[in-house]
Structures are given as C-alpha cells and as structure tokens.
Amino acid sequence: MPFFMGLIVTGVLGGFLFSYLETRVRLTLIFISAENTFGAEEQGALLESGRRSITESDDAREQRAQPQLSPATEADRKLAAISRSEITDPKELVGWASAQARLGNFAVAEAALRDALQGDPGNVEIYMRIADVRRLQRNYAGAVAIIQEGVGKAGSAQAKAQLLHRAILTALYLPRPDGFQQAIELSDTLLNEVKIAEPSVYLWRAAAFGQNYSWLKRQKSPQVELDEVREKALESVRRLVQMLPSPLAAERVLLRALFDPSPAELKAGEDDLRVFAEDKEFSDLIMGQ
Secondary structure (H helix, E strand, C coil): CHHHHHHHHHHHHHHHHHHHHHHHHHHHHHHHHHHHHHHHHHHHHHHHHCCCCCECCCCHHHHCCCCCCCCCHHHHHHCCCCCHHHCHHHHHHHHHCCCCHCCHHHHHHHHHHHHHHHHHCCCCHHHHHHHHHHHCCCCEEEEEHHHHHCCCCCCCCCCCCCCHHHHHHCCCCCCEEEEEEHHHHHHHHHHHEEECHHHHHHHHHHHHHHHHHHHHHHCCCCHHHHHHHHHHHHHHHHHHHHHHHCCCCCHHHHHHHHHCCCCCHHHHHHCCCHEEEEEEEEHHHHHHC
C-alpha cells in the first residue's frame, strides 16, 4: 500500500509539473513569436534606411559639388526614437545611424557606424557612410582617413577601387598642396596597383593636376615643373575623352564645367581646370565636339 500511495502521489506531482512546464514553454513561444512579428517590421525599416543615401547625391562619379544632406523623413524620426541599446545587428545599426545622420545628429551617427564596423569590419559601405558623415561636416581630412582605413580592409579589387575613387574626390577639397598631392597619389594607387580605371578617375586626376598647376604658378615655380604638370593634366583629359567619345556623357559635361565654369560654380570654387582656359590643346579636347 505505501508503494502504491507513493506512486500515485508521484504521478500527480509529475503530471502537475509537466503541465506547468508545458504551459510555460508554450506561452514563452507565443510571446517570442509576437515580439518577432513587431521586430520584423522595425528590422525592415532599419534595413531600408541603410539602403538610402545620407547625401543628396551618393554618386561621386558624376558630381564635383560639396555634399548636401538628404532630407529626413517621418520614418527617420521613428527609427531615431528607437533606443540604441535595442539594436545589435550591424546592418540594422547602419540603418539607425543613417536615420540619425539625416536628422543632423552626426556625432551619434558616426559612433553607431563605428560600432557597426566592429561587427562587420570588411563592409565597404560602412566606411563610405562614415566618410559621408564627415564630408557633410566639411571634415574632408577625416573622410579621406577613414576611406584609406577601409582600403586596407577591403577584400576585393572592386571594393578598393570604390573606396579609392571616393577618396580622390574628397581629397580635392583639402587645403593645397596636401589636397591635390593626396588626390594624385591615390589615383596612382588606383591606376597602377588596383588597375581599375574608370573615366571619372581621369576626370578627378585632371582636376588634381589643375590644382597642382595653379599652385605652382603662384609659387613662381620653374617652367619645366609647370610643363610637366600640364602634360599630366592634358594626358588625363585625353584619356577621359578617349574613353567617352560622346560630349553628352556625364563626365564630359562636368569636365567642361570645371574648364569653363558658370559664375555660380566659380563662387563655389569648382574651377580646377580653368587655369588652362587659354590653352588651345585643352580647349580643343574639352570643348570640341
């Protein structure tokens, strides 16, 4: 009898314990499922934010203007209201940081992007985003530095080319002579080591040599130095025109603007090739049809 009584009591207690644990497990799964449904909506919004640019034009290949902040949306404000501590995935963190940047919270955005970089150190896009945040603050030296850091981590020639291309353009805004010197060195690396040449590379290379020529003239440098830099600028223009025969190509249009800028562009200082305005060889190549 004691054995059977013990068996009954054990069975009752075991059944109660099993029912309790089963209920807890099922309720936990239900709650997790509900949380994941809400999280999926937030996740989608964060990923979409990460795909949107934080500058008006994200294509540095077709413009030579200082970057302008992309306007913030209501979605950006909602995402920015999410607590930073709730986001751990690097891609979602990029989206959250991008929303903060579009709202003008640059320090918060860069800190979050740096955290995202810790989780995904080879992601070229994160380096580009940090560079854009710095460019928007006119911190061009910092932008070039983070891009060069990314070049060392990039895993493919195409990724390195993308970063170097942005670095060349950004370096053109640095004070002279450091700016054009860095732009020329970066373009040398892109052309001679990475060996990926696009028309826009020759466009920015020509602009860098144009800045170089202007600086040498102001320094009253020997004519032999001026002639050497002029020839390099001319060769860059020649290569660009050869690669893009159509005068309507975006790079050709911008080339003409840098050579013969409008008054508005002159005010912005976008006149890197204007120093060759009286040079017939440049004029024939750039303005010719």
